[in-house]
Amino acid sequence: MPAPLTLEGFRADLAEFLYQQPDEVDLEDNPVYAGLDSLRIVTLIERWRESGADVTFVELAECTSFAQWWQLLSARREATT
């Protein structure tokens, strides 16, 4: 089982999908305006699920910032660990 999701890992994952450096990722960005599409979100969800953070597409998709994503993910991660 892969290592549990950390904020660092979360940033790195986003950076990969946003074609940015991890430190360039602005957590206040709106995922839509950052250029993410549903397939990328689904792919990220699959990846994070493997790291023990189980969220649904709808839950992530309705968030309006990456910070809200992290909030949700860390809540789920705590719930499962």
Added chain:
Amino acid sequence: MSAPNPRRPLLAAQEGIWTGQQLDPDSPAYNTAEYVHIDGPVDTTVFDAALHHVVAETEALNVAFAADDQGRPWQTDAPAGDWHLHTADLTAGPDPHAAALAWMDQDMVRPVDLARDAVFGHALLRIAADQYIWYHRVHHIALDGFGLSLVARRVAQVYTALMAGEPVEDSGFGTLAAVREEERAYRDSARFTKDRAYWTDRFADRPPVATPAGCTSLPARTFHRRVADLDAAETEALRAAARDLKATWSEALLAVTVAHLHHLTGEPEIVLSLPAMGRLGSVSLRVPSMVRNILPLRIAVTASDSLRDLTARVSAELRAGLPHQRYRYEQLRRDLKLVGGQRRLSGPGVNIMPFEYDLRFAGHRSTVHNVSAGPVDDLSVNVYDRSEGAGLRIAVDANPDLYDEADVTALQDGLLSLLRAAVAAPDQSLGDLSVRSSTVTVLDGGPLPRPARQVLSLIADHAARRGGAVAVEHDGRHITYAQLFGAARDLARRLAARRVGRGDLVAVALPRGIDAITAILGVLLSGAAYSPLDPTAPPVRRAELLDNVRPALVLTTSAHAADCTGSDVLALDQSESGPGQPTAPAPAPDDLAYVLHTSGSTGRPKGVEIDHRALAHFVTGATHRYGLQQPDRVLQFAPLHFDTSVEEIFLTLCAGATLVIRTDDMTDSVPAFLDACARLRISFLDLPTAYWHELAYAVSTGAATLPAEVRTVVIGGEAALPERVDRWREAVGTSVRLLNTYGPTEATVVATVADLHDPSLAPGDVPIGLPLPGTRATVVDGELHLLGDNLAVGYRGDRLPDATRFSSLAVLTGAPRAYRTGDLVRIGDEGQLRYLGRSDTEFKISGHRVHPAEVESALLAHPGVRDAAVAGQVLDDGTRRLAAYVVPDGPPPSVTVIRDHLRATLPAAMVPSAVEFLDRLPRTSTGKTDRKALATPALRAQLASLGAELVHTVAAVWQQVLGVATVSAQDDVFDLGAQSLQAIQVANRLGTELRRDVKVAWIFQHPTPAQLAAYLEEEALPTASGLPASLPADSVLDPDIRPGGGSRTDRAPHRILLTGATGFVGVHLLAELLTTTGAEVVCPVRAPSPAGATARVHQALDAHLISLPDAARTRITAVPADLARPRLGLDEELFSELARTCGAIFHNGATVSIMREYATLRAANTESTRTLLRMAAVHSTPLHFVSTLSVAPPLTLSPEVPEGFLPPHPGLRHGYQQSKWAAERLLEQAAERGLPVTVHRLGRIVGPAATGYVNERDFLWSVLRAGIPEGIVPDLFEEEIWTPVDHVARALVHLCLGQRRPGAAVFNHAAAAPVRLRDVYDWLEEYGYPLRRLPLPQWRAALPRSSEAAQSMLAFFEATDATDPTGVTSDDATGPDLRLGRIRAENVVGGLHGSDITCPPVDRDLVFRYLDHCVTTGTLPAPAGKRGHHPSRSK
């Protein structure tokens, strides 16, 4: 709730769907559906309860939609209430799953009435013990794909809870109001402005949108779908490649789609349509609703791009566009003015659904399958992620108006093979991969049965071994092989004596016959090649050919020798002294055998050079393929200058069979032809397809019988009509071999052969088969290429543009030499070729490639169509259109019926906009359909002033709806900012105003008022105005008819052309012309021969009691002709001679019948006028046209009849009036262009005052003939213009040949007072016929049906009743008044001023003279009442 059902606006996405539905309100295409296959038992009752629960809590499913007066749609609450789940147990059937799919298909095609019906439907179908299918349909206006999935998930949840007996959790669904509010807020946001700026900037140049179909169409009611799965390994390979490219698999798939579309279209940029869920960050994530958006994605592409290059470009474009994905696609189209007509923002769709549903129904797994995602504009590639890691499913949907199923298959196969290739080699050029993954099919005719031997050596063998066998028969003569070969050798020696031999070309200008065969063989034996020339060809043509081939010698008969000046001539029928020379050795394979002429692309004939190798190969292959054998007796049908003669002669003689040359009279009639074949014991018939069509027809109707000895029939020369093939097979069966051959002269006579007698061929299927043994063929870009030793050496004189048709074909290994045929073909599933048409007749219309042949075969499938030709035409204004020329089988069906028939099978763009009926199709001198003649539009669908009013109406409605000051006829309303809603309003208003159905789709298809009016005109004609569909087009004069060089103003022409000279007026015109001028009068007359024509003219003169001195009669030249035919049925030479020599043209001929419809009169009455105008234009010859006052509008429409040309008017009710009016219209345009033309409108023409002769065909006299014996006459009219025929002839000739009043072009011959019918009836009574006068209906009722005259009268009235319920025959006593207003006749009066010509009054005396004539001839009974009128007349 207190408010009774408030109405709410639609969401933007819903409005898009609503508008789409309005385009075709009865279309079921917006039904979307999926089914969930549940793997386990389902409790039907609980499932039903769960569904009802979910439906009740889903707001979007409890709605109704309706438009207000303005056409604006609203949504209201409408509880679905009492609906039922359809349940069925299908397990008893053989294939329950298929039965379930069939049930869904049926359910899907039911249109939904958005105002009344539930927008959804459910079914639960049991397909196995523990297997269920839950089918869920919903109109797209209520839910999009994501909305559907929300509902499905919720159903699974509720069902599971109910099954477990647990309480049902809250749905968590948000409200539609929240979605509406979010949308409203977005529209007012800064984000909206930003998004709009992005898209309008990105698409500011409105890029062209490329699609494989090359054109657009409105969404159809159905779509083609082909589904293919990528297995798990392939899918994983795609994912891995995408990861390597730092992209998603969807982006890689988009890149491959772009590359494939580029490969198919060659366009440098592809614009895709990407459906986007439109829910990220939105409340609608939890609201079942319709919010889906579409993103246009433009990607530049070249063939050298690799998957890596292109994927990066796709990713970047998406990254740039996705942040702006909330901006509505419909809005962007409006912003960019890309609405209506052919405009579009983006092309094929790629719909990627990354969600796998993993729904569990009380713990049982399920899989979800899409049934329909809504209508398909063009193409749509739908990609579904199948559950459990099974891989991707790729469903390609296509609009059936643009693509057929084979297209879809090819598209999907091409896409998938490119995907596999690209994933395996992401750095290779996708263009190369495309070429490599598509394969060129080579069709191979198989090996020759034996090595090809030279034809001369084969024939020499027969002469040596079976010298006594009959080689050739003709008209009672025959010649044996030994004699034939001996005679040929003698000729070869004579040629050698003239130093003609190897390398030379000898022209053979001989009629069919034994001598011709001998001559051909003699030439070949001399070592020279032969070139057949038509001995009857016009001298000009012959000179051209001789100039082209430059023969060493011309072989002919002494009769034709004089025609071949400039060439060395050997007349075969003149014996030559002097010893012959020994002949050359046998020709080598590379030596030419013959040179045959075909028409070149430039119109100049080109000589095709065939060498002995090609001839020998062809003979060997074809003899084997046809099964031709020694005992066969083969008819030699073709003239020698057709290459079919090569087939007939050499196949027969090389096989040692007997060649039977047809005699000229054999083809007089089909029954006579087949009788002759029987008599001659023909076993093998080789016929031109056009002639065989006649044969097949005659045989199928029993008019003729195929002789029992005929065992093989070979046809070729043009595409065989499926209908005739079917008839033939029905009548003849499949025991007689029917071989359909195809081949250009350039590939030695025949290239491919199909067995049409094959019983396994489907009806209507007419393949051209497979290549001959020893040859191959391939199809490149749809065009047939021929390969092998049968190919010609090339063209004589090597004309460069044509020579390029022979070239090496690089797509095949070894790049073999090939002949590019210019013929478009298709390879059928079983590998046989089907002919589609000429690539040069392929016509692009609205960007759609149309093969006339395809449309023709669809036309021919209609039982009322006997023959048909379709041509693409380009009108003066550059408009392109398809015109269909139809030869009806019996009475012509209506144009609407024909169009409806075509619409059922063809895409809209392929349905001709003009349909015209002809008696026969124009043929070229070689008997093929004359496509050139058809492509030059004789009729034009331009908007004549007929449509002007309608244009105005359409423009006015647009003006109101758009709220702009002016909309002109040519304004594109969508450029003026029109939007879908307004299009719908215009359709409604126009519909009200015009009191007819106006479809919203038409508004989009015809974006200018002029276009829409033109379309409405055509659509409307049969129902609205009553004018025939082709009338507006027929009444437009071809632009090239203009005054030619020099003008002829001489008043004493030496030669005058007079049409209709045998008719009532014509014969008097003839007499007048012969009497008052010294000119020769040329009379085109329907007759089989010049002698027959002359006889008819003299008979007519005699019948009308016209006496002329013999000297005058010798100035009559009658020529056989037919006004209803192209060029009046005159040959080209005579036609141009008449154009050159005639000093005046009197066009008086017409088919006069008030019973016949326009379609059957237009050729003789209208088109003949066009033809004569064309003749007159050459030297600006004056043309005088005899017309009728009945073209004028009645008094109710116009107080007077002007002596001028007439605009169209509603009084044009009968075909005859219409045909004459259209002809006048042509003259009007000719006059405007400066041609000296006059129009003479006549009233009722009565017998000559001098003799009292009565024209018995006259309508009024027919009425009297029926009524007088019964003592009853009808009140037909009040008064009429009556003119004695001899007077009108004098007046007309004087006006035409005398001093012409300036500006006078139209003459109303109505100088005398009208005759009152009341007076006529008084005189009849006075003459001795007691009469009762009855209103027309009573008269008809009282008329007994016994007498012949009465019968034909009644038949007339019944016929007109059917077509004209409000016309003269109306039962309504107050029916329309058809009287004319005051008839202006100043031009006539002025023109006759100073002459001694005055119109004799039609009075009691004259009527009595007519009655005397009728009594004398027995047409009327002698009056029983008062007698003794003769004395009164003789006073």
